[in-house]
Amino acid sequence: MTRNSSSSFSYVVTSSNDDVIMEIDEASEPQGHNGIVVSAHVAWKDVSVMVTLNNGDTRNILEGLTGYAEPGTFTALMGPSGSGKSTLLDALSGRLASNAILSGNILLNGRKAKLSFGTVAFVTQDDTLIGTLTVRETIHYSAQLRLPDRMPLSEKRTLVESTIADMGLQDCADTFIGNWHLRGISGGEKRRVSIALEILMRPRLLFLDEPTSGLDSASAFFVTQTLRCLSRDGRTVIASIHQPSSEVFELFDRLYLLSGGKTVYFGQASEAHQARYLPYSRLSIILWIIFVSRPYTFFIMWKLELNLVFGLQFFAEAGFPCPSFRNPSDHFLRCSNSDFDKVKATLRDSIKYNDDPLNKMTTVEAIRSLVDFYRRSQYCYLANEQVEEMSKVKGTVLDSNGSQASFFMQSYILTKRSFVNMTRDFGYYWLRLVIYLVVSVCVGTIYFNVGTTYNSIQARGACAAFIFGFMTFMSIGGFPSFVEDMKVFQRERMNGHYSIIAFVISNTLSAMPFLILIATLSGTICYFMVRFHPGFSHYLFFVLALYASITTVESLMMVIASVVPNFLMGIVIGAGILGISMVVSGFFRLPHDIPKPVWRYPVSYLTFDFWAIQGQYKNHLKGLIFDNQSPDLPKITGEYALKETFQIHVNRSKWVDLSVIFSMIIIYRLIFFIMIKINEDVTPWLRGYIARRKMQQNGANQNKTMTQYALA
Numbered sequence: 001m002t003r004n005s006s007s008s009f010s011y012v013v014t015s016s017n018d019d020v021i022m023e024i025d026e027a028s029e030p031q032g033h034n035g036i037v038v039s040a041h042v043a044w045k046d047v048s049v050m051v052t053l054n055n056g057d058t059r060n061i062l063e064g065l066t067g068y069a070e071p072g073t074f075t076a077l078m079g080p081s082g083s084g085k086s087t088l089l090d091a092l093s094g095r096l097a098s099n100a101i102l103s104g105n106i107l108l109n110g111r112k113a114k115l116s117f118g119t120v121a122f123v124t125q126d127d128t129l130i131g132t133l134t135v136r137e138t139i140h141y142s143a144q145l146r147l148p149d150r151m152p153l154s155e156k157r158t159l160v161e162s163t164i165a166d167m168g169l170q171d172c173a174d175t176f177i178g179n180w181h182l183r184g185i186s187g188g189e190k191r192r193v194s195i196a197l198e199i200l201m202r203p204r205l206l207f208l209d210e211p212t213s214g215l216d217s218a219s220a221f222f223v224t225q226t227l228r229c230l231s232r233d234g235r236t237v238i239a240s241i242h243q244p245s246s247e248v249f250e251l252f253d254r255l256y257l258l259s260g261g262k263t264v265y266f267g268q269a270s271e272a273h274q275a276r277y278l279p280y281s282r283l284s285i286i287l288w289i290i291f292v293s294r295p296y297t298f299f300i301m302w303k304l305e306l307n308l309v310f311g312l313q314f315f316a317e318a319g320f321p322c323p324s325f326r327n328p329s330d331h332f333l334r335c336s337n338s339d340f341d342k343v344k345a346t347l348r349d350s351i352k353y354n355d356d357p358l359n360k361m362t363t364v365e366a367i368r369s370l371v372d373f374y375r376r377s378q379y380c381y382l383a384n385e386q387v388e389e390m391s392k393v394k395g396t397v398l399d400s401n402g403s404q405a406s407f408f409m410q411s412y413i414l415t416k417r418s419f420v421n422m423t424r425d426f427g428y429y430w431l432r433l434v435i436y437l438v439v440s441v442c443v444g445t446i447y448f449n450v451g452t453t454y455n456s457i458q459a460r461g462a463c464a465a466f467i468f469g470f471m472t473f474m475s476i477g478g479f480p481s482f483v484e485d486m487k488v489f490q491r492e493r494m495n496g497h498y499s500i501i502a503f504v505i506s507n508t509l510s511a512m513p514f515l516i517l518i519a520t521l522s523g524t525i526c527y528f529m530v531r532f533h534p535g536f537s538h539y540l541f542f543v544l545a546l547y548a549s550i551t552t553v554e555s556l557m558m559v560i561a562s563v564v565p566n567f568l569m570g571i572v573i574g575a576g577i578l579g580i581s582m583v584v585s586g587f588f589r590l591p592h593d594i595p596k597p598v599w600r601y602p603v604s605y606l607t608f609d610f611w612a613i614q615g616q617y618k619n620h621l622k623g624l625i626f627d628n629q630s631p632d633l634p635k636i637t638g639e640y641a642l643k644e645t646f647q648i649h650v651n652r653s654k655w656v657d658l659s660v661i662f663s664m665i666i667i668y669r670l671i672f673f674i675m676i677k678i679n680e681d682v683t684p685w686l687r688g689y690i691a692r693r694k695m696q697q698n699g700a701n702q703n704k705t706m707t708q709y710a711l712a
């Protein structure tokens with residue numbers, strides 16, 4: 001790319017042999033953060049995707065696709081369900097599943113692209129947003145998470161407001177996104193918020209997976225129109241769209257039509273059908289005039305694929321003209337969706353055999369004919385030519401679309417956002433606090449003023465076991481909210497919004513005030529109603545141990561959420577682990593009676609309940625004197641009861657027991673971090689390796705069978 005010396009406002013893009021490929025007006029070319037003019041020219045050549053299925057078989061999802069997308073254009077990927085639209089988007093944006101193997105070339109500004117976290121903006125099909133934040137807050141937090149720290153707050157605010165205006169969200173800017181107990185914005189507005197979050201950093205390349213799914217036709221039109229406007233700003237926008245209305249279809253610049261992973265059509269969207277409105281004779285006269293008077297203009301038109309030159313439109317040319325009064329997108333999908341054969345079979349009596357050729361052949365035949373026709377057509381030839389040209393132009397390497405904020409800023413903003421969410425979401429902690437208080441009052445009244453009678457020794461043990469076993473168990477109730485948090489985390493992480501450590505720290509810090517509140521209030525009620533042991537240090541120990549135990553359960557549930565992000569399975573697994581932890585805690589079976597292999601060593605020592613109960617018994621009994629079974633018998637010391645009744649290790653300080661629980665919190669948080677890292681880095685690599693091995697094995701087996709067959 002060279003700067004044109006005659007004009008400071010234009011670039012001349014040249015190929016390696018110095019042919020002029022295109023001129024770019026600088027005013028329309030976007031500026032990157034570093035001031036360098038950047039734009040995204042994406043080209044893909046012979047892209048195929050093969051997946052390994054669970055049974056070891058392989059399947060081709062995409063076969064030899066070639067196409068391109070340029071700045072300032074809006075490319076729509078269309079095709080029937082299962083045709084490979086999402087897979088193509090994933091392949092282009094570097095998000096393919098780990099069992100998928102990509103072959104072919106993907107070029108970004110003429111260079112082989114290795115797109116990973118945060119390089120491109122990707123709007124997924126689901127709107128994973130935090131329901132308790134308003135639209136403005138959602139965008140504002142995202143801006144603070146990603147924009148550089150040195151950027152003044154006023155500028156960040158201006159950017160947020162302009163993004164809100166770009167997406168037409170002004171009217172609902174202060175409305176909550178909405179969740180199960182908060183009435184929120186509409187589905188169309190949610191889609192626009194999701195898009196707003198990705199265009200906030202002004203990405204040059206924007207991928208959207210079905211941005212209009214689930215929207216009514218008016219909302220779909222407005223969302224698509226917004227995308228078209230965004231592209232007009234010099235961005236490259238590629239979106240998969242399911243079944244657009246004719247109004248929405250008119251907004252596409254280029255159409256990539258897929259069926260069964262193969263290209264049915266790629267070219268100007270209008271060309272797929274529009275020329276039918278233009279009489280051939282009149283068009284050819286116009287073109288002859290252009291050709292004779294301005295051969296250069298004619299050549300440019302041809303280069304720019306204005307195929308009106310030939311007055312032919314693809315589907316008509318291929319023998320499947322779009323009938324009058326049929327929505328073009330309906331027609332394309334009708335031609336490329338083999339499921340219509342089943343529809344036809346069902347409706348065979350009512351189908352009128354009119355001129356529509358689709359009624360005279362199966363859709364499978366139509367698809368085959370269209371795919372073959374496209375391969376031999378000038379559209380395919382021009383697409384290949386253009387991709388070839390684009391691969392020769394080595395443009396600017398695209399800036400990462402990820403966060404430019406410092407680690408401390410990310411941690412601070414995430415903590416603040418998470419705290420606001422926890423405060424506003426009644427189901428996150430408030431509901432649990434109410435239940436904890438109610439249960440604490442119940443425990444307090446049942447064990448009220450437990451005293452120092454002989455029977456109180458057992459009662460104290462049972463009460464502590466209940467509080468630290470069953471009450472802490474209630475913390476698994478926070479799992480659903482945490483699963484929702486994880487969904488937001490995964491979306492933001494895939495787009496490179498912040499680091500994993502920032503997320504883990506923020507989650508720990510934001511939850512802390514609520515857990516302290518729950519532990520202090522319910523601990524105080526229980527402690528003073530039951531009257532466990534006089535003395536502030538005993539009370540403090542009890543509350544600290546309760547806090548540590550609840551936090552451990554939370555941390556354990558976080559680990560489970562990182563492995564099993566399914567709400568129901570997570571709760572069941574969490575309940576199972578806590579159940580086992582309770583039964584080996586030393587209350588239901590005394591420590592020395594627990595079977596030594598496995599259950600005592602190591603399982604009981606790995607559970608927090610064991611350490612919590614050891615500490616609590618010491619806290620509630622040590623230093624007290626208890627009545628014996630009859631007044632004649634000598635009094636029982638707390639130490640004696642601990643050793644003989646509960647088989648407790650009295651020489652170890654209760655503070656050591658407490659510190660083991662605190663260290664478990666740290667260990668679980670570390671495991672949580674490692675699990676996310678493994679999910680991100682190791683699992684895809686491992687699954688990819690297994691997929692490749694299976695593929696190689698399949699190939700070897702096939703070769704062996706073929707050789708045996710040949711020898712026979």
Ligand SMILES: Nc1ncnc2c1ncn2[C@@H]1O[C@H](COP(=O)(O)OP(=O)(O)OP(=O)(O)O)[C@@H](O)[C@H]1O
Pocket residue numbers: 051052053061079080081082083084085086087088097098099100240242
């Ligand atoms: N990782 C994968 N493993 C196995 N099969 C896959 C994988 N990814 C996609 N597929 C299969 O490939 C086909 C194409 O899927 P894809 O999601 O790309 O289609 P689509 O055109 O986006 O469909 P829809 O419009 O319904 O979202 C489907 O049959 C899907 O089941």
